[in-house]
Amino acid sequence: MSETSVNILDGNTFVVSDTSGDIEASPSEPTGMFSYDTRFLSTWVMTINGERLSPLSIDDLHYFQTRFFLVPGPGTVYSDNKLSVVRKRTVCEGFHEVLTVFNHGDEAVDLSIHLEVGSDFADLFEVKDALTKKGKYSATVEPERLILGYERQTYNRQTIISTSRDAKLDKQGITFKFRVEPDGRWETEIQVDADIRGLGGREVHIGHAWGSGRSRSMPEMVQDLEKWVGQAPRLECDWDPLKRTYRRSLIDLASLRFSPTIARSRALPSAGLPWFMTMFGRDSILTSLQTLAFTPELAATTLTVLGEWQGSRLDDFRDEEPGKIPHELRYGEMTAFEERPHSPYYGTADATPLFVILMDEYERWTGDTALVKRMEYEARAALNWIDEYADLMGNGYISYQRRNEDSGLENQCWKDSWDALSYRDGSMPGYPRATCELQGYAYDAKIRGARLAREFWNDPALASRLETEAADLKRRFNEDFWVEDGEYFALALDGDGRKVDTLSSNIGHLLWSGIVEPAKASSLVRHLMGPRLFCGWGIRTLAEGEVRYNPIGYHVGTVWPFDNSFIAWGLRRYGFRDEAARVAAGVLDAAEFFNGRLPEAFAGYRREETMYPVQYPTACSPQAWSTGAPMLLIQVMLGLEPVGDHLVVEPVLPEGIGHMELLDIPGRWGHLDAFARGRVSVGQAGLRAQLGVTLPEISRR
Known part of the structure; x- marks a missing residue:
């Protein structure tokens, strides 16, 4: 997100505005009020006597509340305004705004405040891809409220706006006319509600923010946040920026908690704002792994919810297969009319082995044997998927190729942008693709599945088979993926078994998984900590010097905090503790420049070139696995x-x-x-x- 944007959120409702609190939808900035993948406000612009307002400062009270301090007119070097305005905005039981006008002069003033209001009811996919709508709009003016509507067959959405003071309402917005006495103030409250309707105009309850399964009051939200922070482990150290980063991470993780209906009022982490405020298989699992030492209850809900959505059939449209863990769940218009396959969409090759990994790690931390026994079927189905459905090339490796050629993801690993995989010469491999970290996850899932089978499912035969398969996978992987002239593992194998021989951060995930033969570990660490990958702030996604390397390329040169946290965990696993601490220090140093909130990614420039980490322009913030990164790095350092x-x-x-x-x-x-x-x-x-x-x-x- 741009530094000129301000966001507040609660559960699956969030508001993104400019620094004056205004909302003006544009393709480059996903501003608006969003709920369940629909933009319910695309215009929310305030003027006083025809003038726009300029920001003085912004006060972030909570993740769900902020205040904008404003003055009329353009900002200038010299300012002697007699008027000031405070917009106090809260996402709580909808979008609530308290508007206060102060007259600092010695004469009364007559004012006209106009709020231009509009909603395009855009699906998030339509916002992202600048697509046009297919339904009908409406605007209804009632005595005390303005209702903006959108309808397409049985799909019905409404934005309902009301005020605490008398106002003139029309289809374009709200106008207040009033007088403010000298040293006086005027105030009104404005409520914006997102209304979801189904067949016959029936109200639909999809699920609400974490808590009781209903929208919460302001006092409840404050109390819940205080309880959340208070129950987490307390960090004390002599480096104050780390303490601020840790607290910021706890608060951001609280803000990203999401409770779909099937979660039965429990929470799992949504992926991130603005594009991914929903359940994501891979992201929710990895965030739960990062935070097990701090908030293990998130892992329990993640496992339960993903298990309930686990694939049960072959469905090319959704990339669904029996045992497969979903990638993404959406509620918007394009999903409802099957113009996107996200109901849910299963186009990811890593969430399924990671599901088994999380289940085992969760039990190791919590001792919750009841969950492991209760979810035996889901875990077995996930392990079966690895062998029966994931081996597309018949070579014993997990690989992927989308079933849905119209809208499925081309890359179904964590580096899922179109250009994330390439050979040394910069050309792109064909399909199927078997990325190296997928094999590490499969190995780890089999080792962990063997423990679960032996200790909790009373199936020693399955345990022995999984251990044998894991050992064979490890042996073959260390031969087939090894790049002799570089002494590192290839990023992937292509459909012909040819090595995609670029040097990437993925080799760090191999250390975390344990699939690397000990004799090869030192070579990987030399590359990870060398100048081509380690920039000083962290490890780049692609090594400097590769043809497609770009320090501001999404997966081809940027630094991802989550990526680095798992690499550091892998370094610890193989005994490279000093190197793990060095990675942790670089990423946590970077967090200080982002006010404690690590973004999704930042540029991979060398540290000595910039003196500060450079923001990636469209990075999600907050983003779940970046929020979890400081917690895992604390675990690694300790x-x-x-x-x-x-x-x-x-x-x-x-x-x-x-x-x-x-x-x-x-x-x-x-x-x-x-x-x-x-x-x-x-x-x-x-x-x-x-x-x-x-x-x-x-x-x-």
């Missing part, structure tokens, strides 16, 4: 690892952090504290002796 009913702590802090404490870490052990000072862990040697384990055994799980 070396937190569940081993049986114990929490092992083996910290390595980067230079510049003298001490760190994470207090009240939830888990199967109840609540425990972790301490780190420099490079020494308090009581660590005694704990290891008591557990009788070594680092390789811990990292091996």
Whole structure:
């Protein structure tokens, strides 16, 4: 999002405006009031006596509330305004705005405030692709409210606007005429409601923000946020920016909680604002993994909801297959009329093995054996999908090729932009494509599935088979994907088995998964921490010097905080603790320049060239797995690892952090504290002796 935009949100309703609080829809900026993938306000522009207003400052009170301090007229070097305006905006039971006008002069003034109002009721896909509507618009003026409507067959949406003071309402907006006495003030409240109607005009309840399954009052929202932050582990350290980043991450994670109807009032993380305020299989799973040491309840809901939407049939339109975990769920017009396949859409090859990985990791942290036993069928179906449906080339590797050629994603890995995969010469591979990290996820899912089968499903035969398959996959992968002349793993194999031989950040995910033979790990780390990939702020998605490298290319040179958090976790797993701390330090340094809120991605320029991380222009912010990145990096720096009913702590802090404490870490052990000072862990040697384990055994799980 642009720095000139301001957003507030609650659940699946969010408002994006300019810095004066105005909304003027445009293709380049997704401004408006959105709810369930529809823009209910596309115009919301205020004037006083015909003049637009200029911002003085913005006060972000909560993620769901902000205040705009404004003056009439254009901003100038010299300002002696006798009027000022405050717009206090809250997303709570709709969109609520308190408008206050102050007269600072010694004479009364007669004023006319006009709010130009409009709604294009655009589906988010229509906003993104600048498409035209197919239904009919309406505008109805009633004595106390203005109703903007849109109807296409049984699809019916309304925006209902009302005020607390008398106003002139017409189809274009609202006008207030009033007098303000010297040193006086005038105030009104404006309410905007998004109304969703179905067949016969019946009101539709799709689901609401996290909590009770209904919209919440303002006091409830404040209380919920305080409770959310208060229940999370408390971070203490001597680097204040990290504490601010951690708190910002907790608050942003709270804002991204989403509760669809099938979640039964529990929450899972939606992917990010503005484009992805909905359930995303991959994003919700990876965010849940990042935050297990902090908010494990998100993982339980993510597993439950994704399990209920798990594929059960072959459906080319939606890329659905039995056992496959969905990619994305949408509620907008284009989905309703099957102009997009997102009801839900299954076009992702990684969410299914990641589903099994999350289930195992969740049990290791929480001891929630009931969930693992309850979801045995879903986990087995996911494991079966890997072998029965994902091996498109018949070579034993997960690969992808979209079934829906009209609107499906071409790349169905986490780097899902069209140009994310290329050979060294810059040309693009054909399909199917088997990216390297997918094989790592499959290996990890089989290892973890074996543990679940042996310990909880009473199926030692399945456990043995999965372990044998995992060992074979690991052996073949280390041969087939290895690029001899570069000593790293290829980004992918193409449909002919040819190596897509560019150097990318994906090799870091291989360390996290454990599929890398120990003898090859040092070469990967040398590349990851070398100048072609590590820019100082983090590891780039594509190495500098590759033909398609672009420091501001979405997946071909930018730095993704989430990507780096899992790479750091992988470095820890293979014993490269100092390197993991260095990655963590770079990303967390960058967070300070973004006021503690890491964006989806930022530019991959070398640190010595810019002195600050450069914003990627259309990055989502807040974005779930970027919000989760600082939490996973804290876990990595502290070396937190569940081993049986114990929490092992083996910290390595980067230079510049003298001490760190994470207090009240939830888990199967109840609540425990972790301490780190420099490079020494308090009581660590005694704990290891008591557990009788070594680092390789811990990292091996």
